[in-house]
Amino acid sequence: MDVKNAFLHTDLHEDIYMKLPSGMTTSSPHDVFLLLVYVDDIILTCTDCGLITKLQQLLHVTFHMKDLGQLTYFLGLEVHHRAHGIFVNQHKYIQNLITLIGLEDTSFVDTPMDVNVKYRKDEGDLLDDPTLYRRLVGSLIYLTTTRPDISDVVHQVSQFMSSPQHLHLTTVRCIIRYLRGSPTRGLFFPTDSSLQLVAYSDANWAGCPDTRRSTTGWCIFLGDTLISWKCKKQNHVSKSSTEVECRAMSTTCSEIVWLRGLLEELGFPQSTSTPLHTDNTSAIQIATNPVFHKRTKHIEIDCHSIRDTLESRVISLPHISSDL
Numbered sequence: 001m002d003v004k005n006a007f008l009h010t011d012l013h014e015d016i017y018m019k020l021p022s023g024m025t026t027s028s029p030h031d032v033f034l035l036l037v038y039v040d041d042i043i044l045t046c047t048d049c050g051l052i053t054k055l056q057q058l059l060h061v062t063f064h065m066k067d068l069g070q071l072t073y074f075l076g077l078e079v080h081h082r083a084h085g086i087f088v089n090q091h092k093y094i095q096n097l098i099t100l101i102g103l104e105d106t107s108f109v110d111t112p113m114d115v116n117v118k119y120r121k122d123e124g125d126l127l128d129d130p131t132l133y134r135r136l137v138g139s140l141i142y143l144t145t146t147r148p149d150i151s152d153v154v155h156q157v158s159q160f161m162s163s164p165q166h167l168h169l170t171t172v173r174c175i176i177r178y179l180r181g182s183p184t185r186g187l188f189f190p191t192d193s194s195l196q197l198v199a200y201s202d203a204n205w206a207g208c209p210d211t212r213r214s215t216t217g218w219c220i221f222l223g224d225t226l227i228s229w230k231c232k233k234q235n236h237v238s239k240s241s242t243e244v245e246c247r248a249m250s251t252t253c254s255e256i257v258w259l260r261g262l263l264e265e266l267g268f269p270q271s272t273s274t275p276l277h278t279d280n281t282s283a284i285q286i287a288t289n290p291v292f293h294k295r296t297k298h299i300e301i302d303c304h305s306i307r308d309t310l311e312s313r314v315i316s317l318p319h320i321s322s323d324l
Contacts, residue, residue, distance in 0.1 A: 001056070002066040003040040043071060077146065078186075085193075089186025090146050094179050097139050101132075101176055108181025113153040113174055118209040124165040133164040136172050143179075146186040148219065148229045150175060155215070155231045159208075187226060194223030197259060197274040200320070201252040203244040206237070213237050214244040218252040220259060228255060243299050245283035249317075250302035252276060253309045260314065276315045279322040287317060 017032040044052050059065055071079050080087040098104055127133055140154045153175055160168045197220060204215040213236070219229040230251075238244045256274050263270060278284060286299075287306040309315045 001042050001044060001059070002068055003042060003059075004064050004066075041074060043074060045071075076142065082188075085188055085190035087186055087188045088146055089184055090143055091184050091186075093139075093143060094183045097136070097143070097176060098180055098183075100139075101136060101173060103173065103176055103180060106177060106180070109174060109177045110181070112150050112178040113156075113171055118207075119156055119160070119168065119171065120209050121160060121163065122165075124167045127164050127166060127169060130161075130164050133169050133172065134161055136176070137161060140172070140175060147179070148187075148226060149185070150178070151229060151231045152215075152217065155233075159233075189225050190223075193225050195263070195268050196272065197222060197256065197263075197270060199252055199256055199274055199276045199315075201245075201248045201276055201278045203234075203241070203248040205241040205244050208233060211237065214247075216244075216248040216251055218248060218255070220252075220255060222263075228259065230255075242280060242282040242286065245278060245280035246286060246299045246302045246306070249276065249278055249283060249287065250305045253306055253315060256315055257309060273313045273316040275318050277318055277320040279320055281319060284317045284319060 015034060017034055019032055020026065044055060046052050056065070056067065070081070073079065076090055076093040078089050078091055080089075137154070137158050140150065141158060144151045144154055153171070157168055157172055157175070199218065199220045201216075201218045203217065206212045207215050211233075214234045215231060216234055217229075217231045219226060221227065232251075234244060234247055238247070253276065256276065260270050260274065286303055287310060306315075306317075310317060
């Protein structure tokens with residue numbers, strides 16, 4: 001549905017201005033914002049088409065709306081309805097990104113970045129104008145909505161937004177060249193998928209060469225469908241790989257608890273524990289050991305969090321080999 005609306009949904013017969021919110025600064029303290037008419041897009045989804053029709057009628061009473069029919073395009077997301085499910089990608093969005101940086105005639109690469117390369121803040125010459133870099137990285141961040149395969153490298157280049165170097169821009173170009181070779185990839189949501197959650201957790205110990213902080217990575221599947229993932233630098237420097245793995249497991253547990261609650265509200269409660277796969281046997285042993293030692297005091301809260309979900313059978317902790 002496309003909803004055409006004005007500020008506070010009133011009939012505006014004159015220009016409305018608003019003072020700047022606290023914390024925002026401009027060239028003049030007397031600057032104000034002109035409020036404009038905006039357009040909202042919403043998705044209505046339900047297994048009962050009759051209920052959708054009733055809701056549309058209720059909305060039409062108050063709002064001027066347009067029914068755009070079956071969902072095919074929404075905020076840069078292309079939705080393809082297949083016989084066995086729904087496929088979502090951002091093909092057109094990627095093509096626009098390729099055109100923006102002028103890589104239409106270049107060859108594509110097989111990986112979004114060079115393997116085992118560490119990027120630093122002070123590495124080479126600063127860009128004269130960082131505007132293009134920031135625009136490209138911002139677009140890539142939104143592209144991770146359907147492209148989790150670039151989440152890690154986009155996470156890395158987004159750390160240099162304040163003072164990007166020429167090498168960082170080269171890395172961004174490499175990401176886009178990778179996307180040029182796979183512009184139609186996306187996420188598939190099969191209709192016959194299981195509704196049981198499965199999670200995977202990992203961490204990159206001391207991976208940041210500037211701060212030596214570690215990176216948490218996890219992904220959660222609903223049956224065969226990837227529905228949630230994250231790649232984020234941890235807040236503290238850790239002295240062991242076991243410590244960073246425990247922190248990553250704890251963060252993943254929080255997401256599992258939230259997703260299980262959401263699914264229960266939607267009428268799909270989880271009948272069994274959610275397996276949380278990890279490759280660190282020490283972290284699993286600490287989480288399952290009822291006795292804490294002095295060496296684990298600094299991660300005691302994370303361990304307690306994991307153990308609570310484990311003892312309440314919200315999760316299980318199967319080991320998975322890192323060689324797979």
